Amino acid sequence: MVKILRYTEYLYLVVAVASIYKIVTLWPVAPKESYIFIFFAVVSLAMFFFRRKYRKRFEKRSEEHKE
Numbered sequence: 001m002v003k004i005l006r007y008t009e010y011l012y013l014v015v016a017v018a019s020i021y022k023i024v025t026l027w028p029v030a031p032k033e034s035y036i037f038i039f040f041a042v043v044s045l046a047m048f049f050f051r052r053k054y055r056k057r058f059e060k061r062s063e064e065h066k067e
Contacts, residue, residue: 005055009048016044 019041026034 005051005058009051009055012044012048012051016041016048019044 019037022037023034023041026037
């Protein structure tokens with residue numbers, strides 16, 4: 001279960017990097033269309049940090065119950 005949580009964290013990072021790439025390539029051509037990708041990048045980074053904090057809390061709780 002913890003491995004799945006770790007993979008989903010990095011999936012959010014992949015989405016953020018892809019969105020940032022799209023922002024960089026779209027900005028000179030159509031800046032208004034790149035706003036949605038700015039939104040995706042911000043939300044993906046926020047979700048990455050939120051999921052990481054949640055996973056670490058879950059791992060800590062699991063270790064405490066094992067002892």
